[in-house]
Amino acid sequence: MKLAEIAQKLGCRLEGPPEIDIRGVAGIEHAEAGQITFLANRRYFPLLKTTRASAILIEEGIALDREASMPALAALRSSNPYLAFAHALELFYQQPRYAPGIHPTAIIAKSAKIGEGAHVGPYCYIDEDVEIGRNATLHSFVTIYRGAKIGDNFFAHAHAVVREFCRIGNRVILQNGVVIGGDGLGFAKQKDGTWYKMTQSGPAVLEDDVEVQANACVDRATVGETRIGRGTKLDDLVLIGHASQVGANTMLCGQVGLAGSTKVGSNCILAGQVGTAGHLTVGDGAVITAQSGVPNDVPPRSLYSGYPAVENREWLKTMAALNRLPELQKRVRELESQLDLLKPR
Numbered sequence: 001m002k003l004a005e006i007a008q009k010l011g012c013r014l015e016g017p018p019e020i021d022i023r024g025v026a027g028i029e030h031a032e033a034g035q036i037t038f039l040a041n042r043r044y045f046p047l048l049k050t051t052r053a054s055a056i057l058i059e060e061g062i063a064l065d066r067e068a069s070m071p072a073l074a075a076l077r078s079s080n081p082y083l084a085f086a087h088a089l090e091l092f093y094q095q096p097r098y099a100p101g102i103h104p105t106a107i108i109a110k111s112a113k114i115g116e117g118a119h120v121g122p123y124c125y126i127d128e129d130v131e132i133g134r135n136a137t138l139h140s141f142v143t144i145y146r147g148a149k150i151g152d153n154f155f156a157h158a159h160a161v162v163r164e165f166c167r168i169g170n171r172v173i174l175q176n177g178v179v180i181g182g183d184g185l186g187f188a189k190q191k192d193g194t195w196y197k198m199t200q201s202g203p204a205v206l207e208d209d210v211e212v213q214a215n216a217c218v219d220r221a222t223v224g225e226t227r228i229g230r231g232t233k234l235d236d237l238v239l240i241g242h243a244s245q246v247g248a249n250t251m252l253c254g255q256v257g258l259a260g261s262t263k264v265g266s267n268c269i270l271a272g273q274v275g276t277a278g279h280l281t282v283g284d285g286a287v288i289t290a291q292s293g294v295p296n297d298v299p300p301r302s303l304y305s306g307y308p309a310v311e312n313r314e315w316l317k318t319m320a321a322l323n324r325l326p327e328l329q330k331r332v333r334e335l336e337s338q339l340d341l342l343k344p345r
Helices: 003-010 042-049 081-092 312-323 325-342
Strands: 013-015 035-038 055-058 074-077 179-182 187-189 195-197 204-206 217-219 226-228 303-305
Touching: 003 013, 003 055, 003 074, 003 081, 035 081, 055 081, 179 204, 204 217, 217 226, 303 312, 312 325
Parallel strands: 035 055, 055 074, 179 217, 204 226
Antiparallel strands: 013 074, 187 195
């Protein structure tokens, strides 16, 4: 594909020869001649000098500083190079499409309703009173429990599970091994010290355009519901505890864990391995950095870090002081020695 055509399709301003042939896309470190790459993180600025890509998606105003021995690098200027790169990927990689039809090994209850255009793959199981909208794809070994309601353009990869009476909106994607609506951790202590299992009666609800990535779990509620807001993305191995609520367009990165009845607002980012205590609120637009532990409410539009999580600037000051502890300890010992010399004998 000619570079000029790519620029037109991506809505970018082209700097460089329009007739360059582009055969694919790659990251800036691994790109070769005939490929297009992108730069969206200042950490990778030094690689501008050495990348072998033929073209790069880059913001306005950033100079293409090249080593003299490297070939010229064409630029496609964009206000959002990473988003433009996402669209460029679609120009060169077509995901597999699955023809409508039901595999002979699939088991579908007579009362189940499946919209037109559905692909139901090998060894899938769809229980009684399930409703699935149009153009669904159930890859293989997908299980939909009784009474689940699912919207249009649903895609479930192999071994995904949707439990009883859960509700899923349109254009939802479940990656491999996802469990929606598994029992929450609901147990009552008995006099003899054993745990009594509480019925988990409340469904998990996923609104439109949610994606849940591999081996993540959204637990059902003891009462009420667990809800994931429109457009929210859950990364691999994320756990949403029972009766938690997550707002719209929030991103929960790998191994985030929300204890039961946590409320996370809209447009939040919880980085990898963030854990929250239950019954707390994270306000809209908050960002919590990786491996933070959250025991209390987090204000809207704040940046929190550490354990226990505090405002990021406070955490940075604490870490700076912690790094000086050996020096401070040495100084204290010196002062103690000087005081000992001043004591009367």
